[in-house]
Amino acid sequence: MNKLISMSLLTVCLVISACSGSSGDDSKPTPPVTINEAPTINLASTQTVASGQSVTLSATVSDPEGDTLNFLWKTDNPNINFATTNEASTLVTFPDTNIDMEITITLVATDAKNNSSQKNITITLQAEQTSNNSPIITMASEQEAQGNSSIVLVASVQEPQGDDYTVEWKSDNNDIVFSDKTSVTPTLTLPDVNSELTATLTLVATDSQQNKSEKSLVLTIMPNDGVVTPRVNFELLDRFDTVSGNVTTLTAKVTSNVDIKEVLWNLSALNVEDAQFSNITINGIKTSTATFTAPIVDQLSEFTVQIRAITFDNVNFEQSSKVYVAVANTDTLNVTLPNSINIDENSSSSITPTIESSQAIDSYQWQWLSNQELTLVTPSSKTLSLSAPNVDIDIKGQLSLTVTMGDLSQTVVTELTIKNNVTISEISLTASRLVAVKGQKINVHVITDDTSQITDWSWEISGVQGTDLSESKNELEITAPAASGQQSLNITYIAKLTNNTEISRVVNVTLLSEASARSSFSFDMNSDIEIYKGVEKVLTSTFADPHGLVDTISLNKNLTFTDFDKAELTRNGDQITLTFMATDVIADYLDFIHLDVVYGDYTHQYTLKLQMKMN
Numbered sequence: 116m117n118k119l120i121s122m123s124l125l126t127v128c129l130v131i132s133a134c135s136g137s138s139g140d141d142s143k144p145t146p147p148v149t150i151n152e153a154p155t156i157n158l159a160s161t162q163t164v165a166s167g168q169s170v171t172l173s174a175t176v177s178d179p180e181g182d183t184l185n186f187l188w189k190t191d192n193p194n195i196n197f198a199t200t201n202e203a204s205t206l207v208t209f210p211d212t213n214i215d216m217e218i219t220i221t222l223v224a225t226d227a228k229n230n231s232s233q234k235n236i237t238i239t240l241q242a243e244q245t246s247n248n249s250p251i252i253t254m255a256s257e258q259e260a261q262g263n264s265s266i267v268l269v270a271s272v273q274e275p276q277g278d279d280y281t282v283e284w285k286s287d288n289n290d291i292v293f294s295d296k297t298s299v300t301p302t303l304t305l306p307d308v309n310s311e312l313t314a315t316l317t318l319v320a321t322d323s324q325q326n327k328s329e330k331s332l333v334l335t336i337m338p339n340d341g342v343v344t345p346r347v348n349f350e351l352l353d354r355f356d357t358v359s360g361n362v363t364t365l366t367a368k369v370t371s372n373v374d375i376k377e378v379l380w381n382l383s384a385l386n387v388e389d390a391q392f393s394n395i396t397i398n399g400i401k402t403s404t405a406t407f408t409a410p411i412v413d414q415l416s417e418f419t420v421q422i423r424a425i426t427f428d429n430v431n432f433e434q435s436s437k438v439y440v441a442v443a444n445t446d447t448l449n450v451t452l453p454n455s456i457n458i459d460e461n462s463s464s465s466i467t468p469t470i471e472s473s474q475a476i477d478s479y480q481w482q483w484l485s486n487q488e489l490t491l492v493t494p495s496s497k498t499l500s501l502s503a504p505n506v507d508i509d510i511k512g513q514l515s516l517t518v519t520m521g522d523l524s525q526t527v528v529t530e531l532t533i534k535n536n537v538t539i540s541e542i543s544l545t546a547s548r549l550v551a552v553k554g555q556k557i558n559v560h561v562i563t564d565d566t567s568q569i570t571d572w573s574w575e576i577s578g579v580q581g582t583d584l585s586e587s588k589n590e591l592e593i594t595a596p597a598a599s600g601q602q603s604l605n606i607t608y609i610a611k612l613t614n615n616t617e618i619s620r621v622v623n624v625t626l627l628s629e630a631s632a633r634s635s636f637s638f639d640m641n642s643d644i645e646i647y648k649g650v651e652k653v654l655t656s657t658f659a660d661p662h663g664l665v666d667t668i669s670l671n672k673n674l675t676f677t678d679f680d681k682a683e684l685t686r687n688g689d690q691i692t693l694t695f696m697a698t699d700v701i702a703d704y705l706d707f708i709h710l711d712v713v714y715g716d717y718t719h720q721y722t723l724k725l726q727m728k729m730n
Contacts, residue, residue, distance in 0.1 A: 151226070152179040152180065153232040154178045154225070154232050155232065156174055156175075156176050156233070157174060157175040157234075160235070160236060160237065161237050161238075161239070162239070164240055164597075165240075165598070165599050165628070166209070167209065167599060168208075168209055168597065168599070168628070169207065169630075170206070170207055170209075171207070172188075172207055172220065172222075172236065173204040174203050174222050176222075176224045180228075182227040182228065183226070183227050184224050184226055185225045186224055187225075188201075188205050190218060191219050192219075195208070195220070196208040210240075214242050215239065215240065216239075216240045217239055217240070218240055219237055220235070220236050221235050222236075249320075249326040249327065249625065250272050250275075250280050250327075251274075251275065251328065252271075252272055252320055253272075253351070254269065254332060255269075255348045256331075257334075257335070258332055258333075258334050258335070258348055259334075259346055260303075260305055260334065261338070262307045262312070263305065265305070266370075266372065267300060267302050267399050267400060268300060268301055268316065269300055269368050269400060270299045270350065271350055271368070272320045276498070277476070277496065277497070278324060279322065279493075280321060280322040280323065281297065281320070282298070282318060282319065283296055283319050283321075284296040284297075284318055284319075285318075285319065286315070288312070290306035291305060291314055300400060305336055306336070308337070308339075311335060311338070312336040313334070313335050314333075315331050316331065316334055317331045317332075318330055318331075318332075323500075345371065345373045345426050345428065345430045345432075346371060348371070349368070350367060350368035351367040351434050351436050352436060353436060355439070359409055359411050359441065361443075362406065363409045364406045365380070365420065366402065367402075367403050369424050370399065374426065374427055375401060376426060376427045377424070377425045378403045378423070378424050378425075379425070380392055380420065380421070382405060382407060382420050384418040385407065385410055385438065387407040389408050392404065392405050393406075409440045410440060412441075415440070416439070418439075418440065419435055419438075420435065420436055420438055421433055422434055422436075447471065447472065448518065448520045449470070449471040449472075450468055450516065450518045451468065451469045451527060452469075452516060452527050452528075453529055454530070455529060456514070456529055456530070458501070458533055458616075459534055459536050459539075460503050460504065460505050460506045460533055461503065462503050462618075463492075463500065463501070463502050464619070465501070465621065466499045467499075467577075468497070468518075468527070470497070472520050474520055475520070476497070476518060476519070477520055477521065478518075479519075480494065480495065480516070480519075481493075481494045481499045481514065481516050482514070482516075484512055484513040485511075485513065487504075487512055488504050489501060489504065489512070489533065490502040499516075504533070506533050510532065510533040511533075513528050513529070513531070534615070534616045539568055539612055539616075540563050540564040540568060541564075542569075542620060543561075543563070543620060544560065544561060544606075544608055545559070546606075546622045548663065549623075549624055550624070550625045550627065550663070551595040551625075551664070551715065552595060552598070552628075552629065552664055552714050552715035553598065553626075554595065554717075555595045556592060556593075556594055557593050557594070557595060558590065559591045559608070560589065567613075569611070570611050570613055572610045572611070573608075574591050574606065574607070574608055575606075575607040575609065576605070578602065578604050579596060579598060579603065579626055580596065580604075581595060581596050591606060593606070595626055596626070598628045598631075600628050600631055601625060601627055601628070602625075604623075604625075606621065632662070632664050632717070633714075635661055636658070636660055636712065637657070638656065638691075638710075638721055639656055639657055640656035643724050643726065644723055644724065646696075646728065647700075647728045647729075647730065648728065648729050648730060651694065652693075653692065653693070654692070654695075655691070655693075656690075656693075657689050657690060658712075659689055665712055665713070667711075667712075668684065669684060670682055670683070670711075671711045673709075674707065675709075677697050677706050677727055678697070679695060680697055680698055681697075682694070684710070700728070702729060703727065707724060708725060709721065709722055709723070
């Protein structure tokens with residue numbers, strides 16, 4: 116339409132010009148009129164984001180006249196946070212939610228002539244999911260103490276499924292003596308030192324399903340000069356979850372190298388009036404609790420609380436935590452088991468029920484209702500591990516499970532058959548990776564000496580659901596989805612054998628969110644690097660990737676001013692070598708270069724500051 120208008124105006128102008136020429140008028144012809152067109156925005160119309168996730172939204176924007184453009188990001192949800200609102204690309208942080216919701220985000224682009232366009236993107240925000248098969252360790256990441264003294268380490272371990280667990284402390288310094296390496300709160304006897312000494316202490320927690328977690332504490336041992344610097348350590352969870360209207364208790368353990376006069380909680384953000392507090396000291400460890408009724412909310416809400424310790428010298432120490440209050444719902448509990456289960460004689464198997472519950476489960480109790488011997492290895496866990504004896508004939512019996520959630524309890528029963536079988540080849544699973552992030556492929560292979568013994572098979576995915584699933588009798592391939600925090604993708608292979616028995620094998624893959632995976636990386640290179648004109652600079656550093664999540668590491672020079680003769684990165688295991696040389700340096704100036712670390716669908720940049728020098 117604009118082109119038709121322009122052509123019409125041009126025709127009128129030509130006619131006027133011709134008439135003026137015939138009358139002998141020497142005035143110049145009127146120039147043609149141009150119509151300014153609005154900018155064009157290219158932006159995805161939909162995207163799915165997990166609760167609490169941060170994602171980058173990028174648009175490609177052009178202006179037909181090449182005008183300078185101004186940008187504005189806006190949304191209909193006040194809980195959305197933009198890193199910047201006036202650029203074509205921005206990092207958007209979404210709130211935590213326990214329900215799926217749709218959010219509209221709008222980008223407005225305006226040219227120099229105040230002509231604007233806008234484009235909407237609909238975000239599907241998925242409700243938060245929590246799943247974790249490994250124990251959760253809470254303790255300080257660093258601590259300082261004086262040599263030739265004794266201190267108490269404070270840690271706690273939570274097992275999400277309520278399984279039994281064991282702990283073990285490890286140290287890279289043999290001069291540190293533990294009172295009990297299998298206690299979460301051991302006493303340490305420290306060596307006398309003449310200079311500052313650093314030691315790494317690691318706590319490993321292993322549950323009854325052989326799932327492991329570990330966390331390290333860096334202990335700095337200072338020379339004992341008789342002067343005591345007050346130190347306070349808090350053992351406080353980063354997050355507490357409760358339900359609107361429920362009585363809730365927050366607990367923290369407090370240790371110090373000096374006497375503590377007072378421990379106080381600040382619950383002002385919760386606006387509760389019935390809070391009660393207690394402080395109990397046993398063996399030098401002060402346990403402080405705050406009990407209150409969770410406020411009434413109409414959506415999942417986050418509150419910040421603080422705990423403060425005051426020494427007798429009036430030195431204050433403080434630490435914060437988050438309380439998440441969910442909407443109260445009617446309690447529901449549904450438990451199901453298969454109608455019948457077959458297991459092989461002389462075998463170990465596991466049985467996992469299907470449970471739908473509105474709150475956390477308080478207890479599980481499995482029972483074998485038969486005179487025939489059968490060993491229940493984990494009778495108090497959700498997943499039952501059992502060991503079957505040798506039998507001469509098929510043995511049938513009833514297996515019951517009682518699940519308790521608060522005041523609700525449900526018991527279900529299934530028929531369990533111990534099969535008298537001929538010898539079959541062992542079947543096991545191997546996985547290409549046991550820790551993954553979104554976008555990474557996970558290959559699970561069936562390992563057996565005789566695949567012909569498998570007459571029928573199926574794969575089952577529980578926990579978090581992956582994408583791009585491909586399966587066969589001998590292999591399964593799946594792509595890791597986005598995770599919130601740390602979650603589990605459980606892959607079960609079920610096979611029927613030629614002797615009419617059925618076996619199941621499980622692989623548990625831990626999925627990490629972008630932030631959780633990134634926090635496991637450690638890169639110790641000094642970000643301030645001096646590079647002299649014409650001189651090759653070689654730097655070596657350690658990039659720790661304990662879970663093997665990083666796919667590639669490369670240099671990104673898109674925003675680097677210097678035209679380097681050589682800018683290379685090589686990686687060998689945990690070692691990274693950077694080589695720079697530049698001859699086109701005409702003055703001393705500051706420049707920047709980035710390291711792109713790609714893990715699955717995510718990319719994280721480390722920024723290095725380059726001091727370019729003439730000589």
